[in-house]
Amino acid sequence: MKYGFSHRVRYMKSSAVRDILKVVNKGDVISFAGGMPDENLFPVDAIQGAFNKAITSGNKALQYGETEGVFELREQLADRMAKKGINRHPDNILVTSGSQQAIDLFARVMFNPGDIVLTENPTYLAAIQVFESYETNIVAVDSDDDGMIEEDLEEKIVRLKPKCIYVVPTYSNPGGKVWSLERRKTLLALAKKYHVVIFEDDPYGDIKFDKASSPPSIASMDDNKIVLYTSTFSKTVVPAMRIGWIVGPHQIIRIMAQAKQATDLHTNSISQHALIHLINDFDLDGHIQSLRNTYLERMHVMKDLLEQVKSDDLSYIVPKGGMFFWVNMPKFVNTGELLKTAVDEGVAFVPGAPFYVSNPQQNTMRLNFTNASPEQIKIGMERLVSVINANQYESVMQ
Amino acid sequence: MKYGFSHRVRYMKSSAVRDILKVVNKGDVISFAGGMPDENLFPVDAIQGAFNKAITSGNKALQYGETEGVFELREQLADRMAKKGINRHPDNILVTSGSQQAIDLFARVMFNPGDIVLTENPTYLAAIQVFESYETNIVAVDSDDDGMIEEDLEEKIVRLKPKCIYVVPTYSNPGGKVWSLERRKTLLALAKKYHVVIFEDDPYGDIKFDKASSPPSIASMDDNKIVLYTSTFSKTVVPAMRIGWIVGPHQIIRIMAQAKQATDLHTNSISQHALIHLINDFDLDGHIQSLRNTYLERMHVMKDLLEQVKSDDLSYIVPKGGMFFWVNMPKFVNTGELLKTAVDEGVAFVPGAPFYVSNPQQNTMRLNFTNASPEQIKIGMERLVSVINANQYESVMQ
Structure with missing residues (x-):
């Protein structure tokens, strides 16, 4: 049977992030995709x-x-x-x-x-x-x-x-x-x-x-x-x-x-x-303070590895809070394409394009640093850095 | 400042039931208004x-x-x-x-x-x-x-x-x-x-x-x-x-x-x-069976008191399940008006009119029998019966 949906259904999109999360939850992929806190830090x-x-x-x-x-x-x-x-x-x-x-x-x-x-x-x-x-x-x-x-x-x-x-x-x-x-x-x-x-x-x-x-x-x-x-x-x-x-x-x-x-x-x-x-x-404010310290440390781990690929073409702001690095890649990179390779190599991120209201920049990505442990961040970022470097090499070869 | 709301706000109504509940929660009013289970029966x-x-x-x-x-x-x-x-x-x-x-x-x-x-x-x-x-x-x-x-x-x-x-x-x-x-x-x-x-x-x-x-x-x-x-x-x-x-x-x-x-x-x-x-x-089905027995007993307490005012002009169906009696009062009764007197006398119900899509029958009311205890149902229904009787007397005098 064909169902008659409302017009607004045409304007409803599934969230790119949540769709990626479904894929990422399977297997040995280290994910920087979600905007999730670390469940190991929950005050159970x-x-x-x-x-x-x-x-x-x-x-x-x-x-x-x-x-x-x-x-x-x-x-x-x-x-x-x-x-x-x-x-x-x-x-x-x-x-x-x-x-x-x-x-x-x-x-x-x-x-x-x-x-x-x-x-x-x-x-x-x-x-x-x-x-x-x-x-x-x-x-x-x-x-x-x-x-x-x-x-x-x-x-x-x-x-x-x-x-x-x-x-x-x-x-x-x-x-x-x-x-x-x-x-x-x-x-x-x-x-x-x-x-x-x-x-x-x-x-x-x-x-x-x-x-x-x-x-x-x-x-x-x-x-x-x-x-x-x-x-x-x-x-x-x-x-x-x-x-x-x-x-x-x-x-x-x-x-x-x-x-x-x-x-x-x-x-x-x-x-x-x-x-x-x-x-x-409960000392909720004390808990929040300890989250800040932990997430700050993780942000630094990610930053140290990002620095390995930093260039005139690859930039980011060091965040003063929150959960994300926003990375501008070289113009020729399409992070949607890059994600496929990255997932094969065991690391995921969110391509930046869906966050744009207009003029989507295909060379952007969002990296979350709160959900993974410092060790995982290190491994995941090493994988990502090598994917980025290989991609740059490929582009030079083309 | 004047705010520009969406057109759909014009079609949004507050629920009559929830508005009544706000009044009823204050003071010594026995309420048959809500569609609530009895919190004393919760499997805490x-x-x-x-x-x-x-x-x-x-x-x-x-x-x-x-x-x-x-x-x-x-x-x-x-x-x-x-x-x-x-x-x-x-x-x-x-x-x-x-x-x-x-x-x-x-x-x-x-x-x-x-x-x-x-x-x-x-x-x-x-x-x-x-x-x-x-x-x-x-x-x-x-x-x-x-x-x-x-x-x-x-x-x-x-x-x-x-x-x-x-x-x-x-x-x-x-x-x-x-x-x-x-x-x-x-x-x-x-x-x-x-x-x-x-x-x-x-x-x-x-x-x-x-x-x-x-x-x-x-x-x-x-x-x-x-x-x-x-x-x-x-x-x-x-x-x-x-x-x-x-x-x-x-x-x-x-x-x-x-x-x-x-x-x-x-x-x-x-x-x-x-x-x-x-x-x-947990034996949820056993719990549901015991809810059935308890609510059936309460339905009977309410029914016994409703029978005192039953007439050719005042009718109801004895429910085979659920939480409500639906009462048709004599044609001249406006249950919205009656509610004010009833609340003054310490009992509440929901007037039936808001449940109608068209042709609202002002002489109807909904009575819930699951939220109050049998003793409360008895007291509340005695109050309601006397309000109904007084109302009938008044109408005869007019």
Whole structure:
């Protein structure tokens, strides 16, 4: 039988990353492809204790719950954000099934087909996926290492009248960038001037390597009028819980909660209650600090090996946080092609092209350094370096 | 600031049930409003054991997982469904964040604005909510106690060319009906004849009171061509886990999985792994049998008190399963108005009108008998009976 699907199905793509992960999980391939934390670093004992408390501390926790999220968790989130200068009432917070759902619910209540979204280029793959599924037009703003460039941003706001500007300003995925304070202020000022909502996606803000403080979030400079800010516990506690949150103007959050009601009623509340206990009983900030140290060390292992192939043609930024190296290869390289050879040699990465909104650069790749151990990173990078070198040799021979 | 929301926001409604629940949770009100199981009957020890195993049996369970759901759980679901005559491969199953998400994802991949969905009238409130949010036109098919009536169903299929027929044929919400075998066969035959997908929503099938077997599900009579079938563990284990599933033609399930990827990546996998252990280690079917016995007893307590107000003008079907009495009050009664008095007197129910797709009957109400204890049901129903009697007296005096 032929089924009549909705038009939006045409705009739905499977994530390149997740498709690669399916292949990579088989066999002896060392993967730098996913955006996954290292499961060996999960605080299993603390999680077990938290779930035990959640399950045995009264059966109400196992019953249907409020769509907005368990209030006590929202209070804790408000406290934690306040420490970072984002002062918001718990009523302005919606607990979501991962921050991915925050992006989806936002898109659901905001976008009509044809609406414009401005983004960086490259940007977070699964945000592109969501925006495209709502039939929006995604337009890239010219950016450099400090963030979006004012002139191009203003010109595009004025000309295109976007509904939203989506940014990952802190340890961006995939680029690993940190926006400067000045660029953050400029973005906020322009958004206010022209009444455009900013969606600040911050899954990696806690994974910082710099001793110096990173620039404040854009949300912390807003009076809760124009910035939606989302983050997650997937990178700092465990992904399997699927707990994220979003904070922003009450009017938008309220309507997103209504959309969530129809979508999945509410987020898994055993996990929400467990998280409440975890935050109360466990030194989560100490745990995050130890993750930073471990991931910083791994970043250095990867960097040391990348240096072997560094050249005028092969460049990367040394990340100040987050989970990724973003590598620009020589122009003639197609990393999609290179991946096949790499997987044969036992190493995987994500080709950069799918992260682009326009002008996909086929010579880019994203390398994750948090999921593999330092030993694996070393072996995997040696394999990758030899694949890169062989590729360069081949190209010279052609 | 004024925010520019999407058009679909206009079609999004908050659920009347959830809004009532918010009021009812305060104070000494006995509520027959929700569709909730009794939290005192939750198998807490077994759940605790299952979560402990899930959390300590390898950190992979705490990592990102497959969008389709943990394969072992899908195998168990296939086994459990096979026992009910629904023979499907695990690859045709998608694990969802509650069966609510199954409805939403289905709607997302199937419906364009203006598409027609045929339903019973009244039908499940939150399904109406979802279908309306995708700007479909929902059209009611004439039904009696045995299900949809063939002539009206065929006439509407031919004339309106619906994309889907949504039904809750077993212990329906809110009506408490069970479709006859004949009507199930007729629906399937017509759907096949005219190539219309059937969405069979079966959250209550396991809560059966009859010793005799209930008619087979519509899915069990299909060769996986035309029926999507969804169910949930919310009623039989705990709602807080938010685990449901949907099974159907591979082509549709595959595209729904793609939609889910963008929506929330995957369902909470700690809960999925816990459920695997629960199904392996715990006598879930024995637990379900004991729920049936307990809920049957409560249904009888409610029935005995309803009989005090039964008349030619006030009728109800004695449910053969599920969680609800559906009461038809005298024509002059507006149950929305009656609810205010009832809450003042310490008892709540859901007015029937929001469950209607068209021609809302203001004189109907839904009463849940699973959440309150027999003693509470008695007190609550005595309150409700006196509210109903006072209302009848008032109307006579007017």
